[in-house]
Amino acid sequence: MKAKEIKITGKVHDVGYRLFLLSEAERLFIEKFDARNVIINGEEHLIVLIEGAEEKISGLVKFAESNYPPEASVESVEVKDYGEEVRSIDSFRQSLMVFQLTKIAQVGVGMLGKQDKTIEILESAKGDTSKIIENQDLMIEKQDETVKVIKEAGGKTREVLREKIEEDVEWVTEEIFGIKATLGKVKEKVGVD
Numbered sequence: 001m002k003a004k005e006i007k008i009t010g011k012v013h014d015v016g017y018r019l020f021l022l023s024e025a026e027r028l029f030i031e032k033f034d035a036r037n038v039i040i041n042g043e044e045h046l047i048v049l050i051e052g053a054e055e056k057i058s059g060l061v062k063f064a065e066s067n068y069p070p071e072a073s074v075e076s077v078e079v080k081d082y083g084e085e086v087r088s089i090d091s092f093r094q095s096l097m098v099f100q101l102t103k104i105a106q107v108g109v110g111m112l113g114k115q116d117k118t119i120e121i122l123e124s125a126k127g128d129t130s131k132i133i134e135n136q137d138l139m140i141e142k143q144d145e146t147v148k149v150i151k152e153a154g155g156k157t158r159e160v161l162r163e164k165i166e167e168d169v170e171w172v173t174e175e176i177f178g179i180k181a182t183l184g185k186v187k188e189k190v191g192v193d
Contacts, residue, residue: 003032003051003082006064011073012046013037018096020069021048021060025089026164028056032086035096051086104149111146115139 008017018035025033032051037044048064050057065077118139 001032001051002054002057003049003084003086004057004061005080005082006046006048006050006061007078007080008046008048008064008074008076009043009078010075011044011071013044015071016069017046017072020067021064022089022093022096023163024063024067025050025060027167028059030056030060031089033089034087034092049082049084049086051082107146107149111142114142 018037021035022033030050030052032049034049036047038047039045050060061079065079068074118135121135
């Protein structure tokens with residue numbers, strides 16, 4: 001087993017980068033994967049740790065060096081050997097999903113706080129309809145922003161899960177065809193119908 005650290009610098013936070021690389025790591029059947037957003041000297045970095053068979057690791061490194069999420073702006077990609085253990089890709093996936101759900105919940109809580117503030121303003125404005133209409137418009141605008149963030153986060157998660165399921169079904173189908181072919185050859189040699 002070989003392990004590598006990939007450090008990507010630039011506009012790499014809040015652009016779906018970890019999910020982007022996770023999807024490719026799963027496609028390559030990499031078993032150990034971790035990715036963290038960090039700030040070093042005021043700069044955004046994505047630190048990716050991978051461990052596995054050399055050809056799979058090379059495949060992910062090549063992918064990371066030449067493919068980026070649409071909203072990312074990459075300044076550099078540095079790769080070096082890594083000597084520590086890397087957690088399983090399943091563990092990383094679960095942590096990432098919990099993190100994304102937490103972000104969605106925080107947006108929702110923030111929205112509720114802004115609605116409470118709007119209600120306070122509305123109550124204090126009693127009778128001043130122009131302020132009420134202005135505050136309702138502000139509340140609707142904030143709700144639209146929240147719905148957009150939730151849809152974007154949910155859509156990315158669903159898309160990755162859908163792609164993973166489709167890949168798994170395709171792999172299982174290929175395995176079944178292979179087993180059937182082998183079984184047919186065995187039956188033929190043994191003389192069983």
